[in-house]
Amino acid sequence: MTVAVLGSGPVGQTAALLLARWGVPVVLVDEHPVRDPVGSKAICQQRDTLDVWASLGAGCLAEEGLTWTTARTFHRDRELFSLKLPDGGSALPPFVNLSQGRVEEVLDGLIAEQPLIDVRRGHRVTGLTQPGCVEILCETADGPRRIEADYAIAATGARGDVVRRALGQHLTGVSFRDLFLICDIRADLPGWAAERRFYFDPPWNPGRQVLIHPCPGSQFRIDWQVPEDYDLTAEETGGALDKRIRAILGDRPYEVVWRSVYRFHTRLVERMRAGRVLLAGDCAHLVAPFGARGLNSGVADAENAAWKLAWVLRGHAGEELLESYHTERHAAAVENAEVTTATMDFLVPQDEARRRRRAEVLAGGVHAEVDSGRLAEPFWYADSPLTTPDPGRPFAGRPPRGALPPPGPGVLLPDVTVPGGRLRDLARQGFLLLTTPGVEAKGLRSVEIPAGGALGARPGEAWLVRPDAYVAAVLQDPAELGRALQRCHG
Numbered sequence: 503m504t505v506a507v508l509g510s511g512p513v514g515q516t517a518a519l520l521l522a523r524w525g526v527p528v529v530l531v532d533e534h535p536v537r538d539p540v541g542s543k544a545i546c547q548q549r550d551t552l553d554v555w556a557s558l559g560a561g562c563l564a565e566e567g568l569t570w571t572t573a574r575t576f577h578r579d580r581e582l583f584s585l586k587l588p589d590g591g592s593a594l595p596p597f598v599n600l601s602q603g604r605v606e607e608v609l610d611g612l613i614a615e616q617p618l619i620d621v622r623r624g625h626r627v628t629g630l631t632q633p634g635c636v637e638i639l640c641e642t643a644d645g646p647r648r649i650e651a652d653y654a655i656a657a658t659g660a661r662g663d664v665v666r667r668a669l670g671q672h673l674t675g676v677s678f679r680d681l682f683l684i685c686d687i688r689a690d691l692p693g694w695a696a697e698r699r700f701y702f703d704p705p706w707n708p709g710r711q712v713l714i715h716p717c718p719g720s721q722f723r724i725d726w727q728v729p730e731d732y733d734l735t736a737e738e739t740g741g742a743l744d745k746r747i748r749a750i751l752g753d754r755p756y757e758v759v760w761r762s763v764y765r766f767h768t769r770l771v772e773r774m775r776a777g778r779v780l781l782a783g784d785c786a787h788l789v790a791p792f793g794a795r796g797l798n799s800g801v802a803d804a805e806n807a808a809w810k811l812a813w814v815l816r817g818h819a820g821e822e823l824l825e826s827y828h829t830e831r832h833a834a835a836v837e838n839a840e841v842t843t844a845t846m847d848f849l850v851p852q853d854e855a856r857r858r859r860r861a862e863v864l865a866g867g868v869h870a871e872v873d874s875g876r877l878a879e880p881f882w883y884a885d886s887p888l889t890t891p892d893p894g895r896p897f898a899g900r901p902p903r904g905a906l907p908p909p910g911p912g913v914l915l916p917d918v919t920v921p922g923g924r925l926r927d928l929a930r931q932g933f934l935l936l937t938t939p940g941v942e943a944k945g946l947r948s949v950e951i952p953a954g955g956a957l958g959a960r961p962g963e964a965w966l967v968r969p970d971a972y973v974a975a976v977l978q979d980p981a982e983l984g985r986a987l988q989r990c991h992g
Contacts, residue, residue: 503815504529506638506651508627508665512544512602513783513800514657515609517808519558522618524812529649530619531640533626537610539603541760542686542723545715546794547605548878549594551801553917556594557930560608567598568718572697575874577864579705582872584697585904591956592917597794597877599717622649627658630668632777652815653824654779655807657800660767662785669776673788675769675839680710680850682764683726683734687747689756690720700874702864706749711849713792714750721759724750725791727849734763766790766846768839775828780807787835789842792849792875799838802881803831809969813991823992826888834881837900841876848873876903883972884912890966890975890986909957915971918956920949929971933987936965941980946987966990 503526507518510532518528552564573585587596613619622640625647629639638649656665666672699714701707710727717723726746737743747756767788774781783800810827813819851857863871883889884897895910907913918925920936928934928949935948936957941964953961959976966975966986975986 503527504651505811505815506531506636506649506654507657508638508654509657509659509662509783509785510534510606510621510623511657511659511783512605512609512797513804514655515606515613516554516558516801517655517657517782517804518619519609519612519616520554520805520808521812522616523558524808524816526618526808526812526815528619529651530613530621531625531627531638531649532621532623535624535643537603537606539601539607541601541603541762542684542717542721543602544605544791544794544797545599545601545717545723546791546797546878547598547600548794548798549592549596549917550880550914551798551878552594552598553592553926554801554805555605555609557927558609559612563600563605563608564594564598566604566718567595567600568695568716569595569598570696570698570716571596573700573874573877574697575700575702575872576704577702582702582864583869587877588904594917599715599723601717602797622647625649627664630654630665630779632779636778652778653811655782655804655811656779656785657782657804658785660784660788665779665785666771666781669773669779669781671771671773671776671781673767673769673771675767675788676843677765677767677769678790678846678850679730681728681730681732682766683728683732683761684764685724685726685747685761686717686721686759687724687751687756688719688721688759689751689754691716691722691751691754694722695720702872702874706746712750728763732763734761768843768846770832770835770839773828774803774832774835775824780811780824780827782807782831786831787838789835789838790846792842792845794875794878795838795842798878799834799881802834805970806831813969819991826886826992830881830883830886830888833885837881845873845875879906880914882907882912882914884910886912888968888974888990888992890977890982890989892976894960895976909973911973911976913973915967915973916956920951922949925949926971929967930969932969933990934967935983936967937980938963943980944983946983 506529507514518530575582625640636651636654640647701712713725715723769788782803889912935943935946964977974990
């Protein structure tokens with residue numbers, strides 16, 4: 503029983519490693535014969551993404567990444583406010599910045615050590631059909647090749663049109679008119695290494711925005727919003743790019759390590775499950791990068807898909823469990839689209855009334871209404887068909903920026919240590935029952951937790967946790983466990 507993972511970016515790599523950890527053989531297919539490590543690309547990794555990678559043996563990514571703890575927001579030449587990121591009681595930092603190339607290098611090393619993963623590089627997918635299995639047609643330097651698998655995860659990125667068309671899916675939505683110039687710059691900027699800086703309408707980019715992220719090795723990623731007719735080549739040859747950079751850096755020496763121009767999009771497929779194929783990452787959803795919700799949501803896609811495919815292939819659940827992948831992760835993609843679209847609407851108002859309102863908010867310092875990007879966070883599966891609601895713990899909806907909801911059904915477990923190790927590590931070994939003292943667990947792996955504590959568990963309760971460390975149910979009567987488990991298997 504094999505799963506084909508199409509695309510070997512961080513999302514595809516994560517999916518392949520998670521499947522192999524569950525004992526599922528994987529064929530990992532990528533069109534590029536070798537990697538291109540140039541450029542920072544997706545640089546901002548959130549704590550829960552780092553947690554998934556640490557569970558696979560890539561804890562070094564959290565250590566190597568540059569940890570930033572402060573998000574500063576400016577309007578013109580004054581600071582509006584700064585946000586200190588909470589540590590959440592976790593040993594992992596809330597965010598690190600690390601180049602996508604380094605992430606891929608570390609994950610490639612783990613893949614090379616995994617006998618269950620068969621890597622096929624230089625395989626460009628040209629077609630896909632599902633005649634009772636998944637048949638993937640590829641073009642290689644040695645001619646056409648055909649790969650068969652029981653299921654597939656499509657993580658072919660934004661340019662995965664061939665795969666999407668074969669599945670009857672299209673990325674529908676909007677593209678933003680303005681462009682963004684991105685430069686990786688190596689320079690010495692004392693005091694900037696632990697903070698993200700966002701500038702509204704600075705004097706050196708009037709009428710538009712600038713975002714500055716620190717990276718390891720005295721590098722900084724600078725994003726300028728620029729007009730839709732922006733010409734990078736002309737600006738480089740005419741010396742305007744140097745002036746643009748020096749407006750921020752002053753007379754310090756610097757080196758441009760990489761630069762590119764992007765247009766941002768908000769686009770989603772209609773279905774993230776198409777038969778035996780699950781679409782993940784940028785193949786399924788594109789969002790503007792403000793808040794770092796692209797790569798981080800793609801890794802969450804990978805974990806969600808991997809445990810469900812493993813359960814179906816092991817015979818623990820029927821194929822209907824895979825439908826919950828679409829239900830849960832498409833809802834997450836819709837939320838990410840709403841959050842990032844609101845940010846882009848604030849950055850680039852679409853009409854005069856919105857432009858006036860933005861000017862009033864920025865001039866008046868109404869901090870709660872200033873939208874420079876809500877940072878990536880887990881999606882909460884409170885409304886999932888796999889989640890058993892608890893009337894005593896109703897989900898109150900999206901919490902304020904920088905906050906997390908209290909633990910309960912549909913919420914990712916807090917990163918705490920219990921007898922036996924880290925709670926999330928224990929959960930990621932399979933379904934887990936957390937019991938309060940005096941509650942007997944039958945037929946399921948269990949750990950006793952105190953009443954109260956980080957979960958706020960009440961005496962007599964048992965908490966059912968999914969293999970991706972999300973709470974599936976909080977049970978007052980252990981006899982309800984069978985029904986909650988059945989629901990959680992789709």
